[in-house]
Structures are given as structure tokens and as C-alpha cells.
Amino acid sequence: MSIEHNKQQAVALLSAIESGIDIRSYFTDDARWRVVEGCPLSGDYAIADLVSAMGRVFGxxxxxxxxxxxxxxxxxxxxxxYCRSSSELIDGSPVDNEYHFLMLFKGGLIDEVREFLNTARVIEIMPKLERLMASAQHRGE
Known part of the structure; x- marks a missing residue:
């Protein structure tokens, strides 16, 4: 596939995340998503696991x-x-961060994502996320 195709797919992936749609079609079957060390989200994820985690957090x-x-x-x-993100938690708290995504392609699909982000921002917001998640579980959501 062409460099231009890969660029379009990478940008389209972020648009799909914004839209809340299933992103699995952008990836090879064995693709991995790696988050830089230093925060509670750090790790190496299979795409199915990442999609599941994103669903819980974005909820x-x-x-x-x-x-x-x-x-x-x-x-x-x-x-x-390189991009910045913004959103808002259900309690009204702002959620923003900045990222560098390096995406590696194979056969026109994303085979690996290496995500670098402001880990201090994640560490700052995690207690709020954990409280909201516990509250949702308590209510049976």
C-alpha cells in the first residue's frame, strides 16, 4: 500500500475513535497497541483487549x-x-492529553501502534476514573 493510504488510515483511526465506532477493522489480526511506561495504562495490548478497555473507560x-x-x-x-485530545468525564471533569502515535502498517492495515502520552496527566485523572468506575459497578451498570 502507498504512504498516502497509510496516512489516510492513521487519521481515519483517530476519527473512528472520536465517533465511538468499532476500530478493529483498521488492524491486522495480530496487531498490538503499546502504551509507553510510566502510567496505569502502560502495557502491550491485543486489539480486542484494547477495544474492551476503551469501552469501559469511554463509558x-x-x-x-x-x-x-x-x-x-x-x-x-x-x-x-502528534495530536492533543479533549473530552469530559460524566462528573464534568475535563480530560485532555497530548500524544505521539507511531503506527506501523502491514498490507494496508495497522500492525502496531506505539502510543506516547503525557503520563502525568493520566496519573492525575486515574483516581477520578476509578471512583466513577466503582460507582458505576455499585449501581450495576
Missing amino acids: LYKYPPRFRIEHVTAEENRVAI
Whole structure:
């Protein structure tokens, strides 16, 4: 696939996340999503596990994150995106962060995502997410 195709797919993935739709079709069957070390979300995820976790976390948001893409660079099978996100938790707390996503493509699909983000921001918001999640579980949601 072409570099331009890969760029379009990478940007489309972020749009799909914003829309709250299933993102699995953007990935190879054995794709991985890796989140930089240093925060509670850090790890190496199979896409099915990531989608499940995103569903639980985004269920605590008033709306999925909105990405403001500032830079997209592509070369060979790699697309790099620098962006900022914003959203709001159901309790009204703002949720924002900044990211660098490095996406590696195979056969026109994303085979790996390496996510770098402001881990301090995640650490700051996690207690609120945990309280909201516990409250939702208590109510049986």
C-alpha cells in the first residue's frame, strides 16, 4: 500500500475513535497497541483487549475524546501523528492529553501502534476514573 493510504488510515483511526465506532477493522489480526511506561495504562495490548478497555473507560466520558491533529509524518510503512485530545468525564471533569502515535502498517492495515502520552496527566485523572468506575459497578451498570 502507498504512504498516502497509510496516512489516510492513521487519521481515519483517530476519527473512528472520536465517533465511538468499532476500530478493529483498521488492524491486522495480530496487531498490538503499546502504551509507553510510566502510567496505569502502560502495557502491550491485543486489539480486542484494547477495544474492551476503551469501552469501559469511554463509558465514563460524556463523549469520546476529540483529537486535534497537529502533525502527520509518513515514510515507508510508518505514520507518526502528534495530536492533543479533549473530552469530559460524566462528573464534568475535563480530560485532555497530548500524544505521539507511531503506527506501523502491514498490507494496508495497522500492525502496531506505539502510543506516547503525557503520563502525568493520566496519573492525575486515574483516581477520578476509578471512583466513577466503582460507582458505576455499585449501581450495576
